[in-house]
Amino acid sequence: MDRLRALECFRKIAERGTFAAAARELNMTxxxxxxxxxxxxxxxxxxLIARTTRRMSLTEAGETYLGRITGILDEMADADETVRDLNEGPRGRVRIAAPMSFGIRQLSPMIAEMIDAYPELTIELELNxxxxxxxxxxxxIALRVSESLPNSSLIARRLCGYSRVLCASPAYIAKSPPLTRPEDLLNHNCFVYTNDSRPGFWTFSDGEHERSIQVKGRFYVNSSLAKRDALLQGCGITLTPRLVVEDLLKxxxxxxxxxxxxPRELGLFALCAPQRHKLRKIRTVIDFxxxxLRANNDQSIR
Structure with missing residues (x-):
């Protein structure tokens, strides 16, 4: 028995849920x-695997075994890639998780250029x-847009900054209380982005002092694109990356x-595990x- 191949088969079956799907991915019967x-x-x-004619599932022993071998297989794959990197350019698959609005508006076109520049690279992008x-x-790699990041064991690199804008539709402003200072936001229906590091706390600066306002509203959502669409209905106000609404402002x-x-600026951060950060393909993607981003002339990016 090829022990390593057997371990790879077991892991892939656990990931894909069926023998047939795992076999296709590993190019086996x-x-x-x-x-x-x-x-x-x-x-x-x-x-390790309980099989019936209709379904399969890991046994308790299978679950335990999977947890122990996953790290070993990852370490072996990393070791292989590290050695190949000594004599080859970046190659292989890179899985990236990114926010929806950034992924659609900026990252997807960037990846098209990237895979053209590096023909041995394959990018798997999940927008969420x-x-x-x-x-x-x-x-x-996980891309995060945030004012700051919590402490963790992950490697974090700040890619760029994004300016934000407080905005609403003319129809909403026409029917709403006056808004001349941040404290007036307490009288408004504010759309709150729930993935912020502190949802509902909006910080502004007059050039000398910062002030944070805890806003409230009746629409809490984890998507900047959903906030954008809701703004056009004339029922609220929000603080959002300028990039998301630049065309509507114009x-x-x-x-x-x-x-x-x-408003306080947001940062775009790339996070990866320490052992993965050493791989050339990961560094290549982040550097690209x-x-x-820094060559972009868009004033919303700093």
Whole structure:
């Protein structure tokens, strides 16, 4: 029995949920996959996968075994890639998790250029405004937009800064209480982005002093694009990255507010696990994003 191949088969079956799906991904036949698992179970003397004609699931022993071998297989894959990096350019698959609005408006075009520049690279991009656990979800890089990041064991690199704008539709402003200072936001229906580091706390500066206002409203959402659409209905006000609404500000669909009070800037951060950060393909992807973002002439990016 090829022990390493058997471990790879077992892990892939656990990830994909069926022998057939795992076999396709590893370019094997289901019969060959079954032989590897049977041999592994015989050697261990325990059943790892409970199989019926309709479904399969990991046994308690299988769950325990999967948890122990996953890190070992990852370390071996990292070791292989590190050695290859000594003589080759960046290659292989890089899994990236990114916020929806940034991914659609900036990252997707950037990736198109990246894979053209590096023909041996494959990028798997998942767009989701939910904050994912980078390691548990199996991502190489997680991109986060935030004022700051909590302390963790992850490697974090600040790629650029994003200016924010307080904005609403002309129709909302026409029917709402006056807004001349940040404290007036307490009288408004504010759309709150729930993935902020402190949801509902908006910080402004007059050039000398900062002040934080805890706003409230009747729409709490984890998507900047959803806030953008809601603003156009004329029922609220929000603080959002200028990049998300720049076109609507230019055509007059939205107007910026409290221009004498600058909102605190957001940072775009790339996070990765320490052992993954050493790989050339990971460093290449992050360096490429930094170059493209900092060469951008968009005034909303700093």
């Amino acid at each position: 289901p019969g060959s996959m079954t032989k590897h698992i049977n041999a592994l179970e015989d050697q261990l003397g325990v059943q 405004d939910k904050v994912v656990d980078l390691v548990d979800a199996g991502f190489d 055509d007059g669909s939205l107007i910026s507010l409290l221009d004498d009070f600058a 994003m930094v170059r493209k």
